Amino acid sequence: MDLYDFPEMGRGDLRAMRLAIDGAFRDFTRAYGETLENLFDPIRALLVLIETLMINSPWVVVLAVIAALIWIMSRSWKIVAGTVLAMLLIGYFGMWEDTMRTIAMVAVCTLVAIVLGIPIGILMARSDRLNAWVTPLLDMMQTMPSFVYLIPVVMIFGLGKVPGVIAVVIYAIPPIIRLTNLGIRQVPADVLEAAEAFGSDAWQKLRNVQLPLALPTIMAGVNQTIMMSLAMVVVASMIGVRGLGQPVLQAINNQYFTLGVMNGLAIVAIAIIFDRATQAYGKRLQKHSEIGHD
Amino acid sequence: MTDMQAQTQAAQAVTSPGHDIEIRDLYKIFGPEAHRHIDAVKAGMTKEELNSRYNHVLGLHNINLTIPFGKITVIMGLSGSGKSTLIRHINGLITPTAGEVIHEGQDVVAMTPAQLRDFRRRKTAMVFQKFALLPHRTVLENTIYGLSIQGVARAAAEEKARYWINRVGLQGFEDYYPKQLSGGMQQRVGLARALTNDAEILLMDEAFSALDPLIRVDMQSILLELQEELHKTIIFITHDLDEALRLGDKIAILRDGALEQVGTGQDIVLNPANDYIASFVKEVNRGRIIKARTIATPAAEGAPLPDFTVRARSELDLVARRMIKADVRTAQVREADGTLVGLIDLPAILDAMVNPATAASDD
Numbered sequence: 001m002d003l004y005d006f007p008e009m010g011r012g013d014l015r016a017m018r019l020a021i022d023g024a025f026r027d028f029t030r031a032y033g034e035t036l037e038n039l040f041d042p043i044r045a046l047l048v049l050i051e052t053l054m055i056n057s058p059w060v061v062v063l064a065v066i067a068a069l070i071w072i073m074s075r076s077w078k079i080v081a082g083t084v085l086a087m088l089l090i091g092y093f094g095m096w097e098d099t100m101r102t103i104a105m106v107a108v109c110t111l112v113a114i115v116l117g118i119p120i121g122i123l124m125a126r127s128d129r130l131n132a133w134v135t136p137l138l139d140m141m142q143t144m145p146s147f148v149y150l151i152p153v154v155m156i157f158g159l160g161k162v163p164g165v166i167a168v169v170i171y172a173i174p175p176i177i178r179l180t181n182l183g184i185r186q187v188p189a190d191v192l193e194a195a196e197a198f199g200s201d202a203w204q205k206l207r208n209v210q211l212p213l214a215l216p217t218i219m220a221g222v223n224q225t226i227m228m229s230l231a232m233v234v235v236a237s238m239i240g241v242r243g244l245g246q247p248v249l250q251a252i253n254n255q256y257f258t259l260g261v262m263n264g265l266a267i268v269a270i271a272i273i274f275d276r277a278t279q280a281y282g283k284r285l286q287k288h289s290e291i292g293h294d
Numbered sequence: 295m296t297d298m299q300a301q302t303q304a305a306q307a308v309t310s311p312g313h314d315i316e317i318r319d320l321y322k323i324f325g326p327e328a329h330r331h332i333d334a335v336k337a338g339m340t341k342e343e344l345n346s347r348y349n350h351v352l353g354l355h356n357i358n359l360t361i362p363f364g365k366i367t368v369i370m371g372l373s374g375s376g377k378s379t380l381i382r383h384i385n386g387l388i389t390p391t392a393g394e395v396i397h398e399g400q401d402v403v404a405m406t407p408a409q410l411r412d413f414r415r416r417k418t419a420m421v422f423q424k425f426a427l428l429p430h431r432t433v434l435e436n437t438i439y440g441l442s443i444q445g446v447a448r449a450a451a452e453e454k455a456r457y458w459i460n461r462v463g464l465q466g467f468e469d470y471y472p473k474q475l476s477g478g479m480q481q482r483v484g485l486a487r488a489l490t491n492d493a494e495i496l497l498m499d500e501a502f503s504a505l506d507p508l509i510r511v512d513m514q515s516i517l518l519e520l521q522e523e524l525h526k527t528i529i530f531i532t533h534d535l536d537e538a539l540r541l542g543d544k545i546a547i548l549r550d551g552a553l554e555q556v557g558t559g560q561d562i563v564l565n566p567a568n569d570y571i572a573s574f575v576k577e578v579n580r581g582r583i584i585k586a587r588t589i590a591t592p593a594a595e596g597a598p599l600p601d602f603t604v605r606a607r608s609e610l611d612l613v614a615r616r617m618i619k620a621d622v623r624t625a626q627v628r629e630a631d632g633t634l635v636g637l638i639d640l641p642a643i644l645d646a647m648v649n650p651a652t653a654a655s656d657d
């Protein structure tokens with residue numbers, strides 16, 4: 001037996017297989033692409049709405065709203081001051097509009113990830129079987145090179161906002177699912193038993209005990225999801241998502257060093273703002289939720 | 295809630311027809327195939343055999359116990375004897391492998407999930423060893439928990455909760471979070487939470503075991519004081535004999551999942567059913583358990599009665615102290631209503647107070 005050449009499938013067969021799968025997928029796309037696109041229309045509308053609001057409102061108002069939101073979450077003047085300063089610099093260097101697009105994109109993606117991810121995490125915490133099935137899927141979603149699932153998404157939806165959102169959400173949703181699952185599983189058994197002993201039904205246990213006690217962990221998941229969405233926004237610019245990613249892409253293609261660094265730094269600034277704000281919020285949630293005194 | 299309301303509430307608790315809890319032929323086997331082994335266990339397979347051959351744990355073995363309405367029943371046993379398992383059968387937190395738990399003619403074991411929830415909400419409340427308070431809720435919000443999940447209006451629930459918070463001595467701490475309180479105070483919250491539920495059955499699983507000795511005695515006093523007016527059906531678990539004797543109207547001793555002896559504290563101290571129980575009660579201060587009534591001997595017909603009188607329900611160490619102070623050797627024993635029970639003398643008191651086991655070994 002020949003041990004040097006791997007006994008691989010015939011070239012012709014491989015080609016035929018690829019063509020068959022691609023063909024089938026293309027047929028599927030032709031048949032259902034439009035239905036799927038309509039399905040995602042609300043998300044596109046939401047994204048467009050937020051984007052236009054942020055770009056077309058006076059920048060002072062937008063800045064004030066952002067500062068207020070950051071204050072509500074973090075209750076820290078330091079973080080708010082840092083945010084305002086960073087946003088002013090971004091505006092001064094001409095990246096205001098792209099930054100607004102990116103923030104809108106990240107906000108919508110995070111929202112979608114939360115709305116889908118938390119219920120999935122809850123279901124996984126309730127069922128070990130589901131947990132065993134979904135966990136490897138999440139592993140795959142996180143390790144698969146992010147470019148790869150741009151391909152089917154683009155085939156179905158073409159270029160634009162919706163495929164961008166889908167690609168980002170697929171990439172960024174695993175942490176929130178994982179940490180919701182983890183947070184609920186970590187709720188102390190005795191507290192849960194007490195809720196049960198007083199006659200709570202499943203929903204009351206979830207609402208009164210499991211979710212509140214898991215919330216700091218879930219917030220850590222939200223934080224990671226935001227960070228990963230931001231990272232993915234650059235990749236998503238390859239399929240036509242506008243924002244800070246596009247100039248970066250342009251800079252790579254044309255070797256514009258300064259343009260690349262400036263936009264890169266803007267992404268970093270947004271990342272730091274989101275990170276500090278969500279972490280501060282998580283800490284505040286945790287204040288009383290520790291089980292004290294044994 | 296006003297004091298008036300509280301009094302009528304307490305009065306209702308006394309006069310409402312009481313319901314005992316009947317535990318019948320209860321078995322619990324832990325393991326994935328419990329039902330396959332139940333017949334063998336009923337036929338006499340031991341805990342060890344079940345464990346080594348089939349890798350199942352025999353949690354409870356043929357428990358038959360009546361838990362009287364309005365009384366404190368203490369379940370006592372060493373660690374791992376099945377106390378927690380047994381108490382959790384009463385509110386259906388654990389389903390038995392075989393047997394019944396009857397209350398008001400209904401079998402808790404056979405209830406549907408909805409019936410069981412309703413039973414837990416309206417008839418039972420529970421206090422836990424490690425308090426099990428909701429850490430993200432204040433004292434007030436914790437206390438309200440039972441009523442809020444029943445859908446009781448917030449204002450009414452809060453009024454009740456505040457009343458019980460006061461009764462357990464936590465006024466002023468309503469807005470504290472559990473972790474800001476000491477262990478003793480947290481368990482008062484646990485008690486207030488259970489009492490606010492206004493349930494007939496109070497389940498207490500080693501409720502005071504995690505507390506310092508002094509605070510523990512405090513909590514026992516609070517419980518006894520409350521029980522005097524509330525007359526709830528309390529199931530109290532402990533591994534501490536002194537606590538059992540102090541609180542228990544009825545005491546059931548568990549060993550390896552089976553009941554070894556059931557009776558009053560006096561029964562158990564004076565007539566231990568076997569060596570195991572005897573070794574259990576060896577160290578107990580008998581003078582504080584045995585009552586004058588127990589060792590009174592009938593007065594001889596026509597003979598003159600001693601001048602000194604003691605109460606039938608007084609414990610021997612109190613009787614002895616009073617008799618020595620009055621410098622008498624014999625006394626009449628009378629019930630509170632005046633009926634004569636018999637006579638008592640100092641040698642008999644001493645004899646009863648000295649533990650037979652230790653006395654024998656020192657001969």
Ligand SMILES: Nc1ncnc2c1ncn2[C@@H]1O[C@H](COP(=O)(O)OP(=O)(O)OP(=O)(O)O)[C@@H](O)[C@H]1O
Binds near residue numbers: 352353375378533
């Ligand atoms: N879910 C379970 N699965 C298997 N075995 C169990 C389970 N729950 C309890 N047991 C076993 O049943 C026996 C009785 O346990 P239980 O918790 O009722 O004891 P306990 O008297 O309350 O002890 P402690 O004083 O330590 O609280 C123990 O041997 C324990 O290991």
Ligand SMILES: [Mg+2]
Binds near residue numbers: 378379499500
């Ligand atoms: Mg226990």
